[in-house]
Amino acid sequence: MNYQNDLAFARQQDEQDPLKDFRSRFLIPKHNGEDVVYLCGNSLGLQPASAQQYLADQLDTWKNLAVEGWFQGDDPWLDYHKSIAGSIARIVGAQENEVAVMNSLTVNLHLLMVSFYKPDNKRFKIIMEGGAFPSDQYAMESQVKFHGLDPKDAIIEIFPREGEVTLRTEDIIQTIDQHKNELALVLFGGINYYTGQFFDLKAITDAAHAAGAYAGFDLAHAAGNVPVQLHNWGADFACWCSYKYMNSGPGGISGIFVHEKHFTGKELNRFAGWWGYRRDKQFLMAPGFDPEIGAAGWQVSTSPILLLALFKASMAIFDDADGLDTLREKSVRLTGYLEFLIREINQEQGEEVYRIITPADPATRGCQLSVVCKRNARGIFNYLAQNGVIGDWREPDVIRLSPVPLYNTFEDVYKTAGLIADALKAV
Template structure:
């Protein structure tokens, strides 16, 4: 597409946008009596207009049915979590029985590592990307220590080459090959939270399996953002939060993926709880854990119905929007337009004042550009906020801007770039 640095062009793209009406299904924060430009969906998605209705429906069930709400009403709570499985499976590219909605992200990561990180004196290493989100680093370090190994030798971090900002797939694959005889698990993010790099998950999975290791992924910044095919790629396990691109609310419910080939593996460890016991026998209260078939067998605790209700409100929007390819198409165009406008600023200023560190290859990124501000970085961030642009700050000099296809517009992107250029003279 031939982009233009022109408000009329942006508005014309919005007029032609097949997803344009979905913006009305979200509550946009206000700034001086008008919609703010919200580009922080990579951190917390916006509230669906229907969220209160979905939540109130379950509060009414609690009021009117009390404990019988587990078995009565239009959506009995006992199986309420399963009503989300189809939507989630479509988003992450899984079979319905390979996903479960439960807990929070890092709790789920620990539960999955109980099953998939089974180190011994020969295979004990975990490979992760350098600069992974701290929760992943802490989880991996604590798991390694729990099994009596030293993180200094057991955790292998892969960093970009000297002078580069993002990882090369060939370097990831080569590192896996280098440690193949001692490798237990490869655990990568789907998208790196800081740079916005979308990793080649299939290549990583294939390399891990060739090395005799499990492949697992933290999809916090990928689920609901980029197309995923976890089943087809053969990933062993994955987990994600749902409050970013999937708009389930602050601290919203998480989810897991376990490939179906592991369902009948009776040697696999897991931390068990009553909610993961087989559904048809659960109320017999028998001793000895007999897991529910599928990913739901990894559940531990009772489903939190209010959190599930909020998530269901957002999933209904995704379902009505169609498959992820429609969302992805707009994402690619929105992000490319923001990239074009930022590059235009640098050209007009005669120097690179704003450096995009997210990959230039559209297939290697999602709905995010991480921008290094080379002058007055923190002041630039505050200037944007004071003028109604809500982005995300990362020390020491990075502003993350994430135009989300379901509720952001080309005009949002145009206004943001215009304010970025205005900040040069204003600060």
């Protein structure tokens, strides 16, 4: 696409945007009476304008029906979680029975590792990305220790080559092959939270399976952001949060994927609860756990209806946007425009004042750009915030900016770039 550093160009792109009307379906915070430029969907998505009504509907059901709300009303609570499963399945490239909406991200990661990390004397190692989000690191460490192993021996972190910021797929594959005789699990993020790199999940899955190991993914920064095909790629399991790109609210409910090939696997351990019991006999209250077929059989606790209602409000918007294809097409153009404008600033400065560490290839990133500021980084971040641009700060000198296609505009991006340029003089 031939970008132009011009407000008229940005406005023309917004006018031609097939998703332009979706912005009005979100509540945008204000700064000095004007909409902020919100580029922090990688941390917390905006509130759908319909969220309050979805929540109020379930509060009314609770008020009017009390416990009978589980079985009566327009959306009986007993199967309320199922009403979101189809939307989620389309977003993560799964069959509907391969996903379940439940718990929070790291809780789900632990529950899935009960099933898919089963170390023995021969196979006990886990391969993961170096610099993964701390929750993943802590989860791996605690799981390894739970099995009586030393994390220094059992966990292999893959870091970029010296002088590089992102990982090469060939290095990931080579490391998997190098440890294939001792490998139990490969656990990667879909997108690295710090650099914004989108990993080749199919290649990682294929390599893990060739090594005789399971492949699982934390899709916290990928679900709702980039297209994934968990079923077709053959991933064994995955989990994600929903409060970033899927706008379910702070601490919103999470979800899991378990490939159908594992539905009848008697060799898999799991921590069981009544909510995961087979639905047709659930109320017989019989002893002995007999799981529901599908990812639902990994559920443990009763669905939190109010959290599900908030999530359902956002899923309705995704459904109306007709999947991720149109969103992805705009995301590539929108993020590309931000990249173009930042490179224009560097060109005007005669040096790389702002270094983008996110991969340049759109196929290996989502909508996030991580930008290293070489001059007064914190001051520049504060200047953006003082002028109505909400991004995300990461020590020591990185600003993460994420133009989300559902509610961000080309004019948002143009305004942000102007402020990034102005900040060099102002701070």
